[in-house]
Amino acid sequence: MEQQQQVHSYGAEHIRVLEGLEAVRNTPGMYIGNTGTEGLHQLVWEVVDNAVDEALAGFCHNIDVIVHLDSSVTIEDDGRGIPTEMHPSEKIPAAEVVMTMLHAGGKFDSNTYKVSGGLHGVGVSVVNALSEVLKLEIRRGGQVYRQTYRRGKKDSDLEVVGTTKRNGTKITFKADSTIFGNLELGYDIIAARLRELAYLNKGLRISFEDERSQKAPAVFEYEGGIISFVEHLNRAKKTMDGNPIYIIGEKDSNFIECAIQYNDGYSETVFSYCNNINTFEGGTHLSGFRAALTRTVNQYASSKNLLKNGKSQVSISGEDLREGLTAVLSVRMLNPQFDSQTKSKLGNMDIRGIVEQFVNDKLSQYLEENPATARWIVQKALEAGRAREAAKKARELTRRKSALEISALPGKLADCQEKDPEQTELFIVEGESAGGSAKQGRERRTQAVLPLKGKILNVEKARFDKIIQSQEIRTLVTALGTGIGEEDFDVSKIRYHKIIIMTDADVDGSHIRTLILTFFFRWMPDVINRGYLYFAQPPLFKVKKGKHEFYVKDESDLENIVLDNGLENVRIEKSNGELLEGTILVNIIKNLMRMEKILDMYERKNMERIVLKAFVREGLTADSLSSEDTVRELMQKVLARLETKHPYIRPVIMNMEKDEEESKYYVDVQSRHNGLTRRTRIDFDMTESPSFEEIVSINKRVTLVGEPPFIMKTDERRIEVPSFSNLVELIVENGRKKLAIQRYKGLGEMNADQLWETTMNPENRKILQVAIEDAVKANEIFSTLMGDQVEPRREFIEKNALNVVNLDY
Structure with a gap:
């Protein structure tokens, strides 16, 4: 009866x-x-993609991206x-239509943008x-x-604020913390x-600066396009002679x-894109490429009698042909169909045949x-096939027949009771x-422990048949239950949805x-992609x-x-005798x-x-730079303060x-401090x-308590403090x-109870x-640090040596 009343109460007023x-x-x-990390970054992509669409249309040549200290982002282009x-029809400025209405933009008119990424007319309004x-x-x-919006609603009208000789769009946004x-x-x-x-x-040309990082601004510009991309991916590997196939x-x-190049390694590195969108799950265009590669090489090898093995004729499988393959595939098309808003997989069925036929003809x-x-490609693939056949028997040793057959699990594994x-x-x-302490300290119902002896095989330097013979890797694969290799790996059979790597915080660890x-990156990337792999975080410090x-x-x-300890029993006495303590002082x-952190960032830019x-204390704002008289008055005040x-x-x-282009003033200060000469430019953009x-804003809040010097009082002493930074x-x-x-540093420094409380509970x-945030960078680092080539590794060490902290000797 109550349920019927609830149904009857559902009326038009509830719509x-x-x-x-x-x-x-x-x-x-x-x-x-989503509103997690992926969704947050999607906001950046939508604005950047709009700028790139201007480049695809031929009107934009430079894009600048800045992440600010407060996590706001500025994206500026020199497009139209x-x-x-x-x-x-809307009777408001077109820019306001674009910013406030879904499905409004120039991407619905094929004459304005032939192809585009983004959310097809909803991107910037969603941002x-x-x-x-x-x-x-x-x-x-x-x-x-200029115009300002707050949570999607305009906070000011679109106003003319100056003149310029340039064209382009600049958007600065800060994601809403109540949503993300x-x-x-x-x-x-x-x-x-x-x-x-x-x-x-x-x-x-795309420039990128992150004010939170100590890294210098990066500039990305490649005249070679995806040829340069493939060469970059292979730079730490020995490749076949000649330039990439283009x-x-x-x-x-x-x-x-498409650009293709083989190396002497054993892993496949292929990136596919549609309209500049990274389709990291592949799709129909990648399927067409792979099919064309297998068919074309087999047809060539057969026509040249390269597949004879005694009296029998063999064929090259797609798996064999992809060993050591590095390729980048990019397609641009009208009306791409992706599997979701985040566009990780292309679904257009017709593009498969188009790509397959095109690549087949050209290749x-x-x-x-x-x-x-x-011939080099064919011989490499045939060699891979022979190794694959040799590995079949070894692979059988790692297969797990049933998730319930505990007897098949390795003896050193202390398994858990739960089977879900x-x-x-x-x-x-x-x-x-450390494995012994972990076994004693664990929660036996849900936590399993697998100690590994020493350092496992470096899979970057080994082919599959060698990998499968490694006892430690076989133990790990058997414990996971997934199998290994293209034919046998099945991530759905994995026995644990949290795999936690727990090593010491020293060099060996x-x-x-x-x-x-x-190992996981090269042979079980799906474990990482599904979010199953983790690093334990033992405490970094012991404090007494x-x-x-x-x-x-x-x-x-x-x-x-x-x-907290530094503020215990501390009071600050102002010049008028008033004391600052407690919450106000904190x-x-x-x-x-x-x-000071913000000023550190500016100092990294070589600014004093x-x-x-001094400029902040004297009231510098963007409006201060609007007239010559105001700027001169400000300079005099700053000079007096510095003196x-x-x-x-x-x-x-x-x-x-x-600045004649923008009709704004700026102040250029060259100063010398501690033997260093720095040039500080105070301009409108800054x-x-x-x-x-x-x-x-901080300066206004802090100076409300008065100007230094102060007296810092503790129970033991009284110290004069000449400045805020000294305080x-x-x-x-x-x-x-x-x-x-x-x-x-070491897990062995803790007993079982301490290991449980700090690291396992x-x-x-x-x-x-563990997440693959930058697949290109990850591939490069693994190839550089774990591969055969010594020179790229030496360059990496020399470049990054000064950035190392807490290195154990």
């Missing part, structure tokens, strides 16, 4: 109409896949700029809807237009995508481009014209000693972890305070502990530490932090100049950046004095999920 971008905010997963005139704030700047028709929660963008994820786009669009052309209004011609290369893979965990532990990771000892998980936790110190601070407070850093040169706006240094120094900090532990 809700979501207007504008409200639907996007209510169900963001429908538009960007979004139209700003009034829309004929706007899911952003806490979005700032739009358009350069078009000699004028600069974690706003941490990945440097490698973004760099990978931008690098791909530069390879796929020869001649396009195929390009159009067939049935589809643009097809057949190449093989006929290059017989030496053709979704509920179970496998700890792969370095050494018998890192090496063992890398060897295990290399008085008689009390405890473990600290990471640098961030240690910083908080040091700060907030001041945290704000000051944040400001004291000069920047009074920092006489040792008086500027060598301080000039005001005008003062408008989120990072600079943040230090201006932070003294607090940190005071905190470290009270603590004995020891960097923790799901309630307390911290584990890191």
Whole structure:
């Protein structure tokens, strides 16, 4: 009866109409896949893809991407700029239509964009809807237009704010934390995508800067296009003679481009794209390419009598032909059909036949014209086939007949009682000693432990038949239950949905972890792609305070502990005698530490932090640079401040100049400090950046408590503090004095109870999920560090030696 009443209460008034971008905010997963890491980065891709579409149309040559310290992102291009005139039917500026209405844009008109990526007319409006704030700047028709939006709704009208000689669009957005929660963008994820786009669009220049990172700004520009891409993928390997095989052309209004090169390795590295979108799950275009490769090489080898084995004729399988293959396939087409909004797999059935026929024709011609290369490919594939046959018997040893046959499991595996893979965990532990502690400390119902003896085989240097003979690898494969090899591997049979690599935090532990990771990356990538592989995170520090000892998980936790200890019994006396302590003092110190981090970023750009601070203290904003008189007045104030407070850093040169293109002023300061000469440019773009706006905001909050000098009082002493930065240094120094900090390295340093509490207990532990954020970079690193070629490894070590910290001797 009650159920009937509920049904009857369902009426027209319960049908809700979501207007504008409200639907996007209510169900963001429908538009960007999810609200996790992938969805967050999808926002970046949508704006970048719009800029790349301008490049495909022939109007854009440069794209600049900046990730700011607050995780906001700026993307600027030199394309035509979004139209700003009034829309004929909507009666609002066209730019506002694009930013606020779904399915509005130039991609529905095939004359404007022949091909495009993005979300087909909903991309930038979705970004706007899911952003806490979005700032739009358009350069078009000699004028600069600006507009601000908050959570998809306009916060200001589209206004003309200046003149310019350039064209283009600049968008700065910060994702809405109430939707995404974690706003941490990945440097490698973004760099990978931008690098791909530069390879796929020869001649396009893309710059990338991450203000949070100490890495120098990167510029991606490749005149060789995907040929350069393949050469980059193979740079740490020995390749067949000559340049990569290059195929390009159009067939049935589809643009097809492919580069192929073989190396002497044993793994396949193929990347496929459609309209610049990385179809990392493949699809019909990749199936067509693979079919064409197998058929064409077999036809050539048969016609040249290269497949004779005694009296019998053999054939080359696709698996054999893909050993050592490196290839990039790119297609551009109208109306691509992807399997989801995130576009990981292409579904157009007709493109398979088109690609297959096109590649077959072009590759057949190449093989006929290059017989030496053709014979090299055939012989390599035949050798791979012989090795595959030799490995068949060895492979049988690793097959697991049934998930319930415990007797078939390796003896060293301490298995768990639970049989549901979704509920179970496998700890792969370095050494018998740590394995013994893990077995004692584990939760036996759901946690299994597999100790591995020593360092497993480096699979980067071994063919499959050699890999399958390795006792430690056979033990691991049998424990997992998946089988191994193209014919036998089945990830659905895996016995654990959490596989946790647990090694010491020293050089040997890192090496063992890398060897295990290399195995999964090369032979079981689906385990990584499904999110089953993890790293255990034993605590990095053991801290002793008085008689009390405890473990600290990471640098961030240690910083908080040091700060808390540094503020114990500390009071700050202002010049008027007022005391600062408690919550107010904690907030001041945290704000000051944040400001110092931002200033560190500017110093990495070779800008003088004291000069920047002086400008901030004297009230520099973007508006300050709008007139000559205002700029001159500001310069005089800064000079006076530097002369009074920092006489040792008086500027060598301080000039005001005008940017004729933008009709704005800027200040160029050349100063000398500690023997270094730095040039600090204060311009309109810098003062408008989120990072600079943040230090201006922090400065306002901090200076409300007054200007230094202060007196820092503790129970033991009284210290004069001349500046805010000195105050932070003294607090940190005071905190470290009270603590004995020891960097923790070995699992063997803990007994079973401690290992459980810090590293294995799901309630307390911290584990890191392994993900392939940058497949190109991952492939390069494994090839460089684990491969046969010595020179690329030496270059890598020399380049990165100074970045190493906590190296064990």
